[in-house]
Amino acid sequence: MAKGTLKNVKKALKGFFRHPEEASLEVLLRDYRSLEDEEKAQFFEELSRYGLSYEEWQEKVRSFLEPVPQGDWRERLRHLRGELVTPRERFFKSFASVKGGLKFLLDLRADLRRLGRRMRGFDWHEIDQDIVFLLDMWFVEGFLYLSEIGLDTPYRQISFLKEHDMVHPMTTVEDMARRLGKDRLCYALYHVLMPEEPIVFIEVALTEGIVSSIKEIMEPPPERQRPNTAIFYSINNTQQGLAGLGLGKVLIGKVVEEIRRKYPNIKNFATLSPIPGLWRRYFEPLLRGEGGFKMTREGLLRLFPEEAREAILSRYRSLGGKREDFAEALHELLSSPDWIEEPVYVRHLAEPLRKAVYFYLTEEKDPRGRPLDPVANFHLENGATVSPEHVRFLGNPYDYGVRNSLSFMVNYIYHLHWLEQIKETLPSLWGKIKGVFPS
Numbered sequence: 001m002a003k004g005t006l007k008n009v010k011k012a013l014k015g016f017f018r019h020p021e022e023a024s025l026e027v028l029l030r031d032y033r034s035l036e037d038e039e040k041a042q043f044f045e046e047l048s049r050y051g052l053s054y055e056e057w058q059e060k061v062r063s064f065l066e067p068v069p070q071g072d073w074r075e076r077l078r079h080l081r082g083e084l085v086t087p088r089e090r091f092f093k094s095f096a097s098v099k100g101g102l103k104f105l106l107d108l109r110a111d112l113r114r115l116g117r118r119m120r121g122f123d124w125h126e127i128d129q130d131i132v133f134l135l136d137m138w139f140v141e142g143f144l145y146l147s148e149i150g151l152d153t154p155y156r157q158i159s160f161l162k163e164h165d166m167v168h169p170m171t172t173v174e175d176m177a178r179r180l181g182k183d184r185l186c187y188a189l190y191h192v193l194m195p196e197e198p199i200v201f202i203e204v205a206l207t208e209g210i211v212s213s214i215k216e217i218m219e220p221p222p223e224r225q226r227p228n229t230a231i232f233y234s235i236n237n238t239q240q241g242l243a244g245l246g247l248g249k250v251l252i253g254k255v256v257e258e259i260r261r262k263y264p265n266i267k268n269f270a271t272l273s274p275i276p277g278l279w280r281r282y283f284e285p286l287l288r289g290e291g292g293f294k295m296t297r298e299g300l301l302r303l304f305p306e307e308a309r310e311a312i313l314s315r316y317r318s319l320g321g322k323r324e325d326f327a328e329a330l331h332e333l334l335s336s337p338d339w340i341e342e343p344v345y346v347r348h349l350a351e352p353l354r355k356a357v358y359f360y361l362t363e364e365k366d367p368r369g370r371p372l373d374p375v376a377n378f379h380l381e382n383g384a385t386v387s388p389e390h391v392r393f394l395g396n397p398y399d400y401g402v403r404n405s406l407s408f409m410v411n412y413i414y415h416l417h418w419l420e421q422i423k424e425t426l427p428s429l430w431g432k433i434k435g436v437f438p439s
Helices: 004-018 021-033 036-050 055-066 068-085 085-098 101-116 125-138 153-162 175-179 247-262 278-287 297-302 306-318 327-334 337-341 343-363 374-380 399-405 416-424 426-435
Strands: 144-148 184-191 200-207 228-237 267-269
Touching: 004 021, 004 036, 004 085, 021 085, 021 101, 036 085, 036 101, 036 125, 085 101, 085 125, 101 125, 101 247, 144 247, 153 175, 184 247, 200 247, 228 247, 267 297, 278 297, 278 327, 278 343, 297 327, 306 327, 306 343, 337 343, 337 399
Parallel strands: 228 267
Antiparallel strands: 144 184, 184 200, 200 228
16 A cells, blocks of 8 residues: 555545545545555544544533523524534534445444554544434434345345345355245345445344244245244344444334234244354353353353263263363363264253353343343343243354354344334334334
């Protein structure tokens, strides 16, 4: 990359604040994406200078509180509102009128959230709040629309979904076509300024009862199936710059309504959800004796009855294992996905690991008291429930599922009274849903 690119970006930024012109924004749109991460961090540091300092904020509020004639206070308030809009906010708002501007802001925020956490001594939250304030306005009534993706959808749209399914990756367009076949649905949420790229999409399987394995979904459905359940098995946010705005909840709410309208025989709504990083972020550190969790290594090992320990160790040693300690042997055999091919392992690992996974989903919390597992946090916060019997061992027996989550998946259950609760307890969100998706 040419060394002058960062210089051009900074020059365009400063130029915009001196004389707001579309030409400066077009330079930023063209050159920003060429920056390396280190250079993007420098750009964010430059951007942070165009906010409002505490001293400036104090001065503006102080002037507002000065006595004024009774009839003039509204004019003073209008003036204060204008004064509290920072140059950076005006800068971000200007992208609404530039082709590709919204996509640029989404990518910018995704970079900010990714890099800001690594930048020592740099508070990225103020810049993030400026962007979120605008996105909250732009991603509401009249700007969003729902579209069902089917086999007759243009190839470009289907290809985009194939490339952005991070839950169950697809290798071919044929894979995607199978997910749009009999008793399979896909819905996407779009923004009017980005009609070629969905901002979030969901894949649904219509099944007879709640399925326990992703293989039941990936394989063709039974010929004489009588579907009564909608399974949400893949939800993907394609724009990381929209993280935290709650659009997944909006999508689920509307899709439930749409399915109930088109398929009156569907009475149950549930997910078949992944547990990302279950091995690497949880079980592996536990078996190594690393702290930071409510569960301890000793607590995990106590879940294994003596009979199970002996059977697992016996099979482990017969296959050439050298570890004498059960925790070390367990760590070694679970580190490879090959364990799923051994019936003895499968039989004796199932129940102890299921109990541990349920504990992880419901009891392990982050510093803010939310479920440590991000998918559990999303669905439980949205009103779904989870129970031990819906924690599915061998739910994803494919290689990537065994490596990532020891084959576990989980059904989160959405009860039919959920939408009514949304209407009553989250009126602002329901207003957003009704405005975005007029009936």
